[in-house]
Amino acid sequence: MTFDTIIVGGGIAGLLTGAILAKNGQKILLLEKTSMLGGRSNSIEYKKGYIVDFGIHLIRYSTKSSMYKIFKKQLGEKLDIINCGDIKLFQDGAFHDFPLSMRGLASTDIFNDEEKKTFGPVLVDILKLKVDDYLDISVPDYIKELEDKHGKLSEPIKDFLVVVANLMCVSTKTEMLSSGEFVDGIKTGSKAPSGTCYPRGGWKSIIEKLTSIIKEHGEIRTKSKVDSVKIDNKSIVGVNLGGEFIEANTVILAIPSKSIFDLISESNFSPDFIKMAKNIIPTVGVFMDFGLKEKISDHDGTILTKDPFTMSFFASNLDESIVPEGEQIYTIFQPTELDVISDKDKIKQVKDNLMNILNEMYHDFSNKIIWHRTSAGIVDGAVPFITQHRNLRPKVKSEIEGLYFAGDSYGVPGTGGEIAHTSALACTKAVLEDRTKLELLT
Numbered sequence: 001m002t003f004d005t006i007i008v009g010g011g012i013a014g015l016l017t018g019a020i021l022a023k024n025g026q027k028i029l030l031l032e033k034t035s036m037l038g039g040r041s042n043s044i045e046y047k048k049g050y051i052v053d054f055g056i057h058l059i060r061y062s063t064k065s066s067m068y069k070i071f072k073k074q075l076g077e078k079l080d081i082i083n084c085g086d087i088k089l090f091q092d093g094a095f096h097d098f099p100l101s102m103r104g105l106a107s108t109d110i111f112n113d114e115e116k117k118t119f120g121p122v123l124v125d126i127l128k129l130k131v132d133d134y135l136d137i138s139v140p141d142y143i144k145e146l147e148d149k150h151g152k153l154s155e156p157i158k159d160f161l162v163v164v165a166n167l168m169c170v171s172t173k174t175e176m177l178s179s180g181e182f183v184d185g186i187k188t189g190s191k192a193p194s195g196t197c198y199p200r201g202g203w204k205s206i207i208e209k210l211t212s213i214i215k216e217h218g219e220i221r222t223k224s225k226v227d228s229v230k231i232d233n234k235s236i237v238g239v240n241l242g243g244e245f246i247e248a249n250t251v252i253l254a255i256p257s258k259s260i261f262d263l264i265s266e267s268n269f270s271p272d273f274i275k276m277a278k279n280i281i282p283t284v285g286v287f288m289d290f291g292l293k294e295k296i297s298d299h300d301g302t303i304l305t306k307d308p309f310t311m312s313f314f315a316s317n318l319d320e321s322i323v324p325e326g327e328q329i330y331t332i333f334q335p336t337e338l339d340v341i342s343d344k345d346k347i348k349q350v351k352d353n354l355m356n357i358l359n360e361m362y363h364d365f366s367n368k369i370i371w372h373r374t375s376a377g378i379v380d381g382a383v384p385f386i387t388q389h390r391n392l393r394p395k396v397k398s399e400i401e402g403l404y405f406a407g408d409s410y411g412v413p414g415t416g417g418e419i420a421h422t423s424a425l426a427c428t429k430a431v432l433e434d435r436t437k438l439e440l441l442t
């Protein structure tokens, strides 16, 4: 069997890319090195009757997300999602409404009346901002600019803006975060029915759907690690894996940009591209999942803490089908410095601290746990820093003919997983356009 396109990597970007191309009649071969599809977005059946995603795993922007749009427009399928409820901030021993809309602003008690009056016009200004003009401007510099216009902002307002930036960009390195990327998130979210949503049945349902679409027109092989991509005269000719050569004139590397050079020698790329692709800094952190023997909260939105910054969520409050009856699943995540995830002692320190936070948030939390798992690692492929915003990351179309990229470290709009999803759209658009041009020439 010959293939139109070989996709290397069966994470969410590879699967979305494969499904879109398959729907466009392309014969796809998708190669995944592990035994599981989904990459960092995988979810598994864990313990008895629990569908467990990898950490807290939500789709940003609900029906305005790239994922929702791809399912609707490219795949002709309705993505079954459940919108998340409002965000809460746990502070000084109590939960507070966290205002991400004018409605939320009216009801929150984290601002006094004077602050609410000041914040209204600030929010209006934020929503009017031209994203492209602010990609190179850090969040603190943008806050200074807001103060120049609106007068000195109170500490609760500045703290709030910092927490929203940390939430949107999943990083606490506020001084490095791109205000354009952060504001783009607020703008997109403000047009959506909810800031985030959860796929019914967990991410497992998305992965299974995409897999079946690809398989209708092509092939998926797991436990198939690609060793190298073969290039001849600056054009792609195929891939090598385990002694086998598979021919194709189009290859999509749906892997992090740092890993490109494990498969293709640097001599094929320009120095600028190599520097850009190698230096992308990911978000990392520690995440804990818990199976709980009883329902300890009805809250169906994200819960935040400020110091340390954490995000947590009860997925089973949105979709009870992912847990055994009467039980609950809860996940908490704390972004950390890069060195933490390779140091067992530091991971333990974070974990102990997270347990303290949880016992403060929920009465007798430790005694409600049936099982838990702790993981530490890479979360998002590229933190939206001013040094690596959408225009400073590798593009989805490479300098080599027939070679394209998809994944959450490439140069498309979005933050976190949204980058991976949007990249699939941009990558398949480039592949299909180039293929049409080629067909017109031959």
Ligand SMILES: Cc1cc2nc3c(=O)[nH]c(=O)nc-3n(C[C@H](O)[C@H](O)[C@H](O)COP(=O)(O)OP(=O)(O)OC[C@H]3O[C@@H](n4cnc5c(N)ncnc54)[C@H](O)[C@@H]3O)c2cc1C
Residues within 6 Å of the ligand: 008, 009, 010, 011, 012, 013, 014, 031, 032, 033, 034, 038, 039, 040, 041, 054, 055, 056, 057, 058, 059, 060, 224, 225, 226, 227, 254, 255, 256, 259, 263, 287, 377, 378, 379, 380, 381, 406, 407, 408, 409, 415, 416, 417, 418, 420
């Ligand atoms: C705990 C956690 C929580 C997260 N929460 C969210 C969230 O709430 N919302 C959100 O939007 N995003 C979230 N993310 C981020 C999201 O999961 C990622 O952005 C997304 O999954 C990245 O997908 P990808 O396909 O680009 O990369 P990956 O998932 O890394 O996929 C790459 C795939 O390529 C395979 N591969 C690599 N090299 C080879 C080779 N040589 N041959 C064959 N296969 C190869 C790998 O095994 C892997 O399966 C979270 C991530 C984690 C870890």
